Amino acid sequence: MATTTTTPMAFSGRPSVNWTLTFQRVITLVVILLLWQFALMSGLLPKITPGVPDIVTSIFTVVTMGNFWVGFGYTLFAALAGWLLSCAIGVVLGLLIGTVRPLDRSAALIVEFGRAFPTIALMPVMMLVLGATTNMKITMVVLAAVWPVLVQSILGSRRLDPGIVSTATVFQIPKGLWFRKVLLPSALPFIATGVRISASIAILAAVGVEVLTQVPGLGRLITLAQEAERWDNALAYLFFAGIFGWLVASLLGRAEGRLLRWNRQSDD
């Protein structure tokens, strides 16, 4: 498996490669895989479970197959489109709600409800209304992924420093500029968290819709592989779904660290 150096939440902050640790990690992985294989041979795992060599072979054959990349592309597209839409909608609405008091009070219950609502429950209904289409998938992704961004944007805009508000008022900063250059950056540390959570939810929702419907994508491939009893392929797809999720999480974590350098510095 890929990672030995940095993880989003590495417990040790050392950037240099620690060879002993890497070695121990590799050994651990080998032991886990051997245990898997052993459990399989001794009948502890269900018969249908594929062995380690089969999975590894599948991982390599799957990447050479066109339909994997097509499926992956569908998932990526829907998750990305839904995520970007969620971010745009969530940030704009959230900053508005967070700064306009009457709006904040009126929308509080709806936001609370929407956040706690398991959106995936709406899928059958969405299927009826929109059909098994990419649009339906993106709609589902937005309905699921918009809430963390919205909630975090509201929280972020509430923490705008009164000193900074006075400054912007005295220097007569126009509304638009104020929104972009004062409110948005000030709320950004909170928004970034929402954006990060929203990205994993977007992937989760996209794959979830694919698993449950005929909409093409990585999730659909997993369902098909399972129905065809190609467990090795199913696990290979799962592996790539994990890699995808992990990559997105680490990339966003890193981008956040870079973008918000000022926040960490000014916190202490």
Place this chain on the structure above:
Amino acid sequence: MRTLTNVLWRLWLPVLLVVLWWFASANSTNLFVPPLSRILGVMGRDFTNGVLLQAMSSSLSNLALGLLIASVVGVALGLILGETKRLRLILDPYIHFVRSVPQSALVPLIIGIFGLGSASKIYAVALACVWPILLNTIDGSLGVEVGVRRVSRVFGIPRMLYYRRVVLPGAMPQVIAGIRVALPIGIVVMVVSELFASNVGLGFYILHSSSTFRIPETWSGALLVGVIGYVLVIGFSLIDRQILAWYHKSGAR
């Protein structure tokens, strides 16, 4: 007076939306978008004849069992990993990788392996919920004061007692926070696994009604699941606040 205006401020928009929905859908001819009155009527009917209650009890018990397993495993592993630095460092990347797998992708595999029954639902929920609980427990146990740790060592407190009376109470707020994060994930996975394949439960109710074109039932099932999810999450955060308030007052830290 002030609380009354406050309540009105908070309620008017949601109420308005529901009322709008009610009247906008009242004469709906779209087969797929039935009037809200019909949806609620169907929901009331299936509540009184017990169909929904039975579905709910099956879904919720699966959810509760899955969450329970996840909590026990997550807390136990979390305490061990929190206390053994080497192990934690070694497993860290793997935990993060496994956690990043979109939980919904696991559902077909788990159902494929464990079949249609309750067991597969419980495992799916447990497998999805264990990660936030595990990671939070690790964080919590790392937060236990060095001083407390050292004192326990000095007095030769036995290992199990140490875990039970020192680390676990110290990590408790984080553990509860982990369960709070896990709960909505568990609900989603419960719904997905039931929608994927089942013969009981709320997901089955939704699935079955939509495949037999009883559209109002589909809507009412979806709404009910949503409302249950909402009530569970809100309820848990209320309980959570209670527990934590008691916890901080008691000075258990």
Place this chain on the structure above:
Amino acid sequence: MSNTESVPGGTLTRVSEDSLLRVTDLSLGYGEGADEKRIIENLSLTVGNGEFVSIVGPSGVGKTTLLKGLSGLLKPKAGQVVVGGGALEGPHRDVAVVFQDYSRSLMPWMTTRENIAFPLQGRGQKKPLRNKAADEALDAVGLGGQGNKYPWEMSGGMQQRVAIARALAYNAKVLLMDEPFASVDAQTRFDLEDLVIDLREKLGVTIMLVTHDVDEAIYLADRVIVIAEKPATVVDVIETGFGTHRDQVATKADPRFQDARGRILTRLRK
């Protein structure tokens, strides 16, 4: 600008024709109706063009409140503020403020240059132009070449210089300063005081500075206005008559300085 020297003793009612800031019977407070709390009551003063006025008063008397009123952040309960001939309705193009708490008035997500140029951007100035103005302002406060740093990479004194530079670049007629040197160490404080005197001498800006430090008030100003009581109002006005040039040692040893100091301290002790 040098009219202060020509009126040594001074009178309380001078600078009528070239007064830049005129406050008449101003009352300020917080809350409305039954909850209303008056902080400032019936306060009147004028600041002439190019004059440096200090307002001194004990902690919590309402100095910040007064500056909020003068900068248009707080609506008067009664009375009015006139800036350059027009009654103040809200924040004004000719009024810039250096706030008490620099760390909360500079935006941590902007470099110092962006912080200074930001109000100019708000005014629609093009980027090269406003950056040039910002760099000049940085030069003027002795921070030339530090435009790319972030506020949190600087010491408190430097941050306050940036806040001053921002007010300068805004090119307002009146500069209001709210205890600008309260949260820096003594040496930095002297440096910043001399910087302000220097800027005033070079640029001829009109400055009103609010402080609870009596020495600072006298050292910097042409005129010291003492406010006290609850609600606060003007209780004394003192012309210092030092001219535009000051010296930390010589000026503070000047008998006029000592006299003013004694008078204000007695006044505040009452």
